Amino acid sequence: MSKRELIDYICEINRSAKPEFLASFSEQDLSDYLEHLMDLDLEELVVRC
Numbered sequence: 001m002s003k004r005e006l007i008d009y010i011c012e013i014n015r016s017a018k019p020e021f022l023a024s025f026s027e028q029d030l031s032d033y034l035e036h037l038m039d040l041d042l043e044e045l046v047v048r049c
Contacts, residue, residue: 006030013037 001009007022007030014037022030 001031003027003030006034010034010037013041 003023006027007019010022010030010033011017011019013034025033
């Protein structure tokens with residue numbers, strides 16, 4: 001996944017994230033953060049059920 005795609009996905013989940021800020025991080029950092037956000041999103045779904 002490209003850096004731009006990572007930033008777009010992160011912004012979809014974390015609407016307060018600013019693309020300009022995220023652009024300062026490496027692709028690996030962004031990938032790790034996206035994985036973390038996705039884990040949190042799944043945990044929230046489990047808690048709601």
